[in-house]
Amino acid sequence: MHLKLKGSPLIALVGFMGCGKSTAGRLLAERLGWQFVDLDEEIERRTGRAVPEIFEQEGEAQFRQLEHEAFVEQQRLARQGRARVVAMGGGAFVESRNRDQLEVTGLSIWLDCPLDELWLRVAKESHRPLARRREDFDRLYQQRLPHYRLADFTVAASDAPPRVVEAILKLPLF
Ligand code: S3P
Numbered sequence: 001m002h003l004k005l006k007g008s009p010l011i012a013l014v015g016f017m018g019c020g021k022s023t024a025g026r027l028l029a030e031r032l033g034w035q036f037v038d039l040d041e042e043i044e045r046r047t048g049r050a051v052p053e054i055f056e057q058e059g060e061a062q063f064r065q066l067e068h069e070a071f072v073e074q075q076r077l078a079r080q081g082r083a084r085v086v087a088m089g090g091g092a093f094v095e096s097r098n099r100d101q102l103e104v105t106g107l108s109i110w111l112d113c114p115l116d117e118l119w120l121r122v123a124k125e126s127h128r129p130l131a132r133r134r135e136d137f138d139r140l141y142q143q144r145l146p147h148y149r150l151a152d153f154t155v156a157a158s159d160a161p162p163r164v165v166e167a168i169l170k171l172p173l174f
Pocket of ligand 1: 015016017018021040051088089090091092128129130
């Protein structure tokens with residue numbers, strides 16, 4: 001097993017909105033027999049509120065705090081040996097406090113997908129507060145790229161999710 005996974009089995013899938021973290025994460029967890037956690041869903045479960053509602057009523061800073069707390073909890077469970085794949089929201093890995101935590105527990109895989117493809121995927125859905133205008137979406141993507149490049153591994157994610165998972169399973173993680 002990869003050094004960073006020893007005793008604390010947590011794989012964090014990171015990357016921009018629409019890169020397929022949740023779909024690939026679910027499949028990956030199934031293949032590994034690990035638990036799957038979608039961090040956004042976990043925040044919604046913990047707060048009893050939807051992500052757009054939190055953004056609207058309390059602002060992004062409060063959402064980031066809730067996201068951080070939910071992530072810390074996932075790491076605590078991983079340290080108990082409860083293996084998990086965590087699909088992080090697109091902004092979670094941009095926060096240095098979450099990246100710092102990942103240095104200690106777990107490893108990160110960036111699902112790298114071209115911007116045009118990302119927009120095509122998210123434009124079909126309406127629930128993301130930070131994906132309403134193409135211009136803002138592009139700017140945010142450019143700002144975040146240097147952060148995503150800090151992930152432990154990168155996998156091309158324009159393929160269908162099962163192929164993305166195959167690529168992950170070929171990484172020197174296990
Ligand atoms: C966000 C991405 C969303 C969600 C929230 C903020 C972001 O998750 O956490 O809307 O800052 O990129 P997905 O990446 O799963 O869409």
